[in-house]
Amino acid sequence: MPTITYREAIRQAIDEEMQRDENVFILGEEVAQYDGAYKVTQGLWKKYGSERVIDTPIVEAGFTGIAIGAAMAGLRPIVEWMTFNFSLLALDQVVNNAAKMLYMSGGQIKVPIVFRGPNGPAEFLSSQHSQALQSYYAHIPGLKVVAPSTPYDAKGMLKSAIRDDNPVVFLEAELMYSWQGEVPEGEYLLPLDKADIKKEGKDITLITYSKPIKVVQEAARQLEKEGISAEIIDLRSLRPIDEETLYASVRKTNRCVVCDESWALASVGSHVAWLISKNCFDDLDAPVELVCSEEVPMPYNHTLELAVQPSVEKLLAASRKVLYL
């Protein structure tokens, strides 16, 4: 199986779906002639031309709204936000139009659209360019929200997202674009509503999604050295949440740590922790622990910015707490 990067996996998904369906197009800032701010769309403008790979001015609300309108009229746009930090300018269009059109029209108007781009902390970017904003979207009924953590998941889930008749928010991460992984050559699709057990284990369940998966995997390796077998669950989908997969794991391990790189208050992580606390109450041997980012805007200084985010040390401390070690 070929090994490719997360960036290439996303590009392959877009390319294959554009080839398959002429109603699929992509628009956003620098997606065409510049080949993408993070080179995700590299080569697509040359291949498909300006009608289908469309550069926009820096008007997030405007081009997002226009793409939603195009979707309402039967096209299948992919909106690239250069980063999710800028998506806040378009939040009204996503929340009030894309997410609600089907419902408030009594089922008449579908909005088949994908909103994608890098989300979450990167490096040395300070407060406005380094934040995890998934809670804004995961909060909204009428949206699907996914955050794959491997090239394999990214490709299969993006293809499904493009074919889905609902608005799908697709979260990537700047620091994940160069991550590598095996991706089969043939076509495959992955569901948008299923968590994935990334590593089986029996002593403790570690739940995360997106970029913190690496921190969680490292913590699991260190626990393994201490003779503790950790199960790692990658949520992959933040709306809906695949609750059954989580519960099955916690019922087996009886201990759980949730790791989410956004701020804890009203986050996906805190919701998951609550779901498990409530629904696995009798199975838990310890209260569920939550490892999130510190409740501060992101500082520029590297030592400080690392201290803000979930780390192996924080994961290990939380794990030891639920294991009473």
Added chain:
Amino acid sequence: MKLSSYPIDFLKKLIKDMLLIRRFEEKCAQMYGLQKIGGFCHLYIGQEAVAVGSIATLDLTKDYCLTAYRDHGHALACGLSPDSLMAEMFGKSTGCSRGKGGSMHLFDITKGMYGGNGIVGAQIPIATGMAMRFRYKKEKGVALCFFGDGAIHQGVFHESLNLAKLWKLPVVYICENNQYGMGTDFHRVSAVEDLSAKGAAYKIPGKQVNGMDVLEVYEEVLAAVKQAKEEGIPMLIEAKTYRYKGHSMSDPGKYRSKEELESYKQQDPILILKNQMMEARLLTEEEYQKYDEECKNISNESVRFAEQSPEPSLSSLYEDVLA
């Protein structure tokens, strides 16, 4: 254009459509008072010529109509049945949006009516994007985008016009300047008096029209629609109009004088066309009275229909969240 150059049936349809909006909304106000209609309810009375004259230019099997929350008039002009609108406002399952939308969110995509948007200006990029379909698929069609004098200052108006011009999208923007954004005289919030001038920064032609004269509206929008469909040139029209009622049902309209309101009522869009037609001997008072009676009956009937319609089932709560 001379009145005699229009087919008589066309003129009669215009006056009947405007009368229906007027009588239907009077009934809405009554039903609101009786608490049969809840929430926000924004009446269009006084502005009928804008929706009726503009929408008469559309091919509703292909073209799109989008507006804001003051949408009863546009929905009726698109041909949605008064029954389905009243039922929607009563929150019934027979409503055009199955009781999920209410007064502000009237939809029927089989009749080109794409809402009914409750966020000021939010429909402007949406309509622009719907127009994108025509260019993308190389089809002939147009999106009519209505909004008010309050919405024109929103950022998305400017973002949309820039892209509509750049991408040659067949969209006609119609700013219904009814003089007040809620309780604020538009002069107090606009740096320019002529709102049609706001297209100039994007090389989009702009024109002011008398929004109380349905035929003037029709002619100007017709020319704009033709230009948009055939040449991909977007257009901005400012229809000068006036709403007789408050911003919504809860607004007593204390920010304007009785004299001002009365002076606009003298330029009533229905009376203007009625008088023109009677002078040209194309309409008699009896015929007019007959139409008026019909519209009142249709409106009464819509109440009966809405009353008798079933409530949506509780299970419908979870329907249509996702496709």
